[in-house]
Amino acid sequence: MTILNFFSPLFRKKHFAKQDVSKTELKRCLTTVDLTFLGIGSTLGAGAYILSGQVAKEKAGPAVVLSFLVAAVASLLAGLCYAEFGARVPRTGSAYVYSYVTVGEIWAFVIGWNLILEYVIGTSSVARAWSAYFDTLVGGKIEAFTLEHLKINVSWLADYPDFLAFSICILLSILLGIGVKESSRFNTIFTIVNLVVLTYVIICGMFKADTDNWKIPEEDVPPKYGDGGFFPYGFSGMISGAATCFYGFVGFDCIATTGEEAKNPRRAIPISIVISLFFIFIAYFGVSMTITLMCPYYLLDEKAPLPFVFDYVGWTSAKYVISIGAVCALSTSLLGAMFPLPRVIYAMASDGIIFRFLARINSRTKTPVLATILSGVFAGLMALIFDLDELVNMMSIGTLLAYTLVAFSVVVLRYRASNDKDSDSVNGVDTHYSNGVGLSPPSISSSRRWIVHSDVPTQRSENISKICIGVTCTAIIAISVLIVFALDDIAKAKWWALLLLIITSTCLVAGGIILALLPQDSTELAFKVPLVPLLPLFSIWFNVILMLKLDYQTWIRFAVWMAIGFVVYFVYGIFNSNERKRDVDEDKDESDETAELLDN
Structure with missing residues (x-):
């Protein structure tokens, strides 16, 4: 429970109410x-x-x-x-x-x-x-x-x-x-x-x-x-x-x-x-x-x-x-x-x-x-x-x-199950969460909740998509590492390089096919990326290749900069973020409601 309490705040998501998404102190010009x-x-x-x-x-x-x-x-x-x-x-x-x-x-x-x-x-x-x-x-x-x-x-x-x-x-x-x-x-x-x-x-x-x-x-x-x-x-x-x-x-x-x-x-x-x-x-x-x-x-x-x-x-x-x-x-x-x-x-x-x-x-x-x-x-x-x-x-x-x-x-967002109409969301971006880590259940009947083949994402299809996205992204990183650091071994047909390439490519293709078959969010937007998940996954692959081509000194400088950043975040940011205050307020409201019920 202590470990969960430590990691939960790291993955809390930003919350926008519909009426607040267009509000700003800056000048719209x-x-x-x-x-x-x-x-x-x-x-x-x-x-x-x-x-x-x-x-x-x-x-x-x-x-x-x-x-x-x-x-x-x-x-x-x-x-x-x-x-x-x-x-x-x-x-x-x-x-x-x-x-x-x-x-x-x-x-x-x-x-x-x-x-x-x-x-x-x-x-x-x-x-x-x-x-x-x-x-x-x-x-x-x-x-x-x-x-x-x-x-x-x-x-x-x-x-x-x-x-x-x-x-x-x-x-x-x-x-x-x-x-x-x-x-x-x-x-x-x-x-x-x-x-x-x-x-x-x-x-x-x-x-x-x-x-x-x-x-x-x-x-x-x-x-x-x-x-x-x-x-x-x-x-x-x-x-x-x-x-x-x-x-x-x-x-x-x-x-x-x-x-x-x-x-x-x-x-x-x-x-x-x-x-x-x-x-x-x-x-x-x-x-x-x-x-x-x-x-x-x-x-x-x-x-x-x-x-x-x-x-x-x-x-x-x-x-x-x-x-x-x-x-x-x-x-x-x-x-x-x-x-x-x-x-x-x-x-x-x-x-x-x-x-x-x-x-x-x-x-x-x-x-x-x-x-x-x-x-x-x-x-x-x-x-x-x-x-x-x-x-x-x-x-x-x-x-x-x-x-x-x-x-x-x-x-991730294309395969996320939507909340009901009364929930807080940002133009299809479901930002409501419970206890800082989970999403509220989608507004669908229990008889449809476990059906994958649906016109809209369900909780079951969302869970499957998370697994597939994790598998495909891991495969993309593995294939990129092989291309950057073991291309000569692949060209020389070394068994271990070919075996790794076949395994990772199979995982990538299988994960991509399953994702393509899952229902996607149908929210109307001014613009939506076509050919999802193909185009975003290709973009990820290209970016990973370029990052792996950077020299080790760049990664060392990156590590130093990130070390400074993590000091700022874990000393100040994690305790002062708006979402932490929202968590505290929600917990307080729940405690007050519980106390009121007990008193009655």
Whole structure:
């Protein structure tokens, strides 16, 4: 009983009453257009100006266009899952609040804590990139002056303090604190400029396109740059490039953090996520096609491919237009990285699982000003003194964990048995619980409760689905481990590797088939993920593969960050969360009722 009492609070779920789901202290002022530009601006940044050239030269060659296509499909799968939750739970907090209402408090804290790290590092790294790019426009004078007078001789810190990057973070936090609509206008203007520049690059570049650059003979390719042709590094190189290109799509999830600031979140969030991902893919595809058709892939400058290819064909003046687009792109990426950070902090603080004073809302601007300023200072300090090259992979862990849990939550909710009409629910998300761990019984007759083949989920079908989901997800993880660490053994037909592959694949297929046969929730939503459970399970598999490809040092840093987080949660959050107070109040009411009955 003691063990149960210890673990029960960890899995208590967030409760929303129907009448409270749309209430907020924040200002609802963002339209679908605002959210779409926010998604495009936060995602379509340095990737278009740097990533395309790096992947083309080092990993995929001209097949980089297919790498972006594969990455776009994987991102779209995650985006569809976010879109469904945006329609179900229109609340600030993105993956944090989604996991809270679905799988419990401890997982919500893990995701929220990692989202904080992801956005802090994202903001810091983009601020340093903005500073570095601006410095190149003035001939490197800022770096030279700072190195001469303020050089830092510490191996794990930056070579010099980047005061420009620090100032950018502070100014941006002030802009965000003034008001979300004002910062949204800034983002929209800069995003439009960025899109115009990229359109200019693609259209002008096509006049200098040479299809021979997609079929270069092997004998003309220098050593270390593959075998020429469209797939110089082979199909595996294209897939490896896709793994890198995937991070070029990270950022669209900031749309999901606007659930309490969008005018019509149930409709605006799904539409804006899908539209923004479409335009982002078109831009990446067009830019990567342009640079590989204008210039042989092995000649590309991986640090600045766009100015290089226009210099290569003799259009030197184009680099000034490209520089304007790059500054605008980095500015919107910076805003996109900073924008969700105070909102995740606000959501967690409002729930009481981190310090509540961070949830204070300014009465005039209707924004979480304190959380916004602290976010800017934290990110600014990291950008000021830390060398962030080794920390960039930390962003991926937080992002991939969030994507995985959101996809997992979609599957869980589709097979959950609904409460009766009088129960508290959020647009089909049943958040009522008893004693912090269980769900109330579904409103169906006892004669139907044990029937699996029903038009709607029953308690029996829900229990079966939980087993199948557990089996399929375990099989996905096992297969991913085999692919990442034992692919050579599988290729060599070693018996143990083949046996494990057959067993795990059988479990995956069997679990997936049973899930497909079970009844699903039929709640009408503005958007629902198609082909459940196939698409969410595929999204989980892709995310797990990418996480396993991260180096061990990244996992060590992740463990340190999580250790700090667990101290915060187990010392403060577990005792101060809103759901604990609800549990205490319910227990008190039950005790009062029992005492009254005994007195009578």
